[in-house]
Amino acid sequence: MPSSLRFPSALAVLFLLLGLTVLPGCSDDPPPCPEPPPCPQCPPCPDIDCPEPLPALKGRLRAIKKRGVLIAGVRDDAIPFGFTDEHTGEIVGFEIDICRALANELGVRLETAPVRKNARIPMIQRGEVDIIAATMTHHFAREDDIDFSITYFMDGQKLLVKRGSKVHSVTDLAGRSVGVVNGSWAETNIREAQPRARFKTYPGYPQAFMDLKAGHLSAMCADTTILLGLKNSDPDPAAWEIVGDFISDEPYGLGLPEDDSDFRDLVNLSLNRLWVSGEYMKIYNLWFGPHTKFYLPTAWKMEIIPGNGANAPKRRITD
Numbered sequence: 001m002p003s004s005l006r007f008p009s010a011l012a013v014l015f016l017l018l019g020l021t022v023l024p025g026c027s028d029d030p031p032p033c034p035e036p037p038p039c040p041q042c043p044p045c046p047d048i049d050c051p052e053p054l055p056a057l058k059g060r061l062r063a064i065k066k067r068g069v070l071i072a073g074v075r076d077d078a079i080p081f082g083f084t085d086e087h088t089g090e091i092v093g094f095e096i097d098i099c100r101a102l103a104n105e106l107g108v109r110l111e112t113a114p115v116r117k118n119a120r121i122p123m124i125q126r127g128e129v130d131i132i133a134a135t136m137t138h139h140f141a142r143e144d145d146i147d148f149s150i151t152y153f154m155d156g157q158k159l160l161v162k163r164g165s166k167v168h169s170v171t172d173l174a175g176r177s178v179g180v181v182n183g184s185w186a187e188t189n190i191r192e193a194q195p196r197a198r199f200k201t202y203p204g205y206p207q208a209f210m211d212l213k214a215g216h217l218s219a220m221c222a223d224t225t226i227l228l229g230l231k232n233s234d235p236d237p238a239a240w241e242i243v244g245d246f247i248s249d250e251p252y253g254l255g256l257p258e259d260d261s262d263f264r265d266l267v268n269l270s271l272n273r274l275w276v277s278g279e280y281m282k283i284y285n286l287w288f289g290p291h292t293k294f295y296l297p298t299a300w301k302m303e304i305i306p307g308n309g310a311n312a313p314k315r316r317i318t319d
Helices: 003-021 059-067 094-106 117-125 140-144 185-193 205-213 224-233 261-277 279-288
Strands: 069-074 082-084 109-114 131-133 147-162 177-181 198-202 219-223 240-243 249-256
Touching: 059 069, 059 261, 069 094, 069 117, 082 094, 094 109, 094 131, 094 261, 094 279, 117 131, 117 249, 140 147, 147 185, 147 205, 147 224, 147 261, 177 185, 177 205, 185 198, 185 219, 198 205, 205 219, 205 224, 219 224, 224 240, 249 261, 261 279
Parallel strands: 069 109, 069 131, 177 198, 177 219
Antiparallel strands: 131 249, 147 219, 147 240, 147 249
């Protein structure tokens, strides 16, 4: 065969051998996905999303996210804060609606569990509930056992008496019987304000009110809004009146697990959002507005933490 015909074949073989011995490297074309990671000069695979990992949730937030439920300990005997609807059998009220709004802010659903005054703190400590919304006053003495949110409701204690009673103030309780709920601060405050009163304790407000109506008590002492609920839920509200000056200030706080600042901060942020957005007052007016049986005008304002307003970044609990 002529050499002019053999030379191109030899040259082609030489180029082929050189191509096989060149080490693989970067090219203008991206490597096929999902091959091993390309070298730095190669463009990344366009279909792979690699967001920065979010910090792992800790404490109670992790438990809430895992179950997808916020479990709230609430009253079922404190109209209109929390009570059992006689038609549906469900627990409803102002505090239940506040907790539901918090659950929505956290991106989970709400589940309620009825609590009694003397069981509220133990239920938080045992982890049976995530949060307590049960007309609980934020006292420093209670901070030895649990933490609290910022104040979400402001109240004060007064006396409920039969209209026409000789009891007009705590001074008039000297030598007379007064009913209080076991585990409440009303007993402590009344004892300090009028040590000569005779005390009788009850497991709940309805039982104390029944004794008041039966004439076994001269008065009962509780937070004004609770007394208002008892009075206006009676078949004859005009038969009862709330008397006297405030015996004490009662700022209500949400009871929270101790030493869990991530959860507490998120609850406080959510409460601020409810206030700044106007959602809080919508809930308030639903239960205490002028068209309700429990009308209670208020000039109280929630503490707004700077940076936690409506324009703050929304923080949902996510893994």
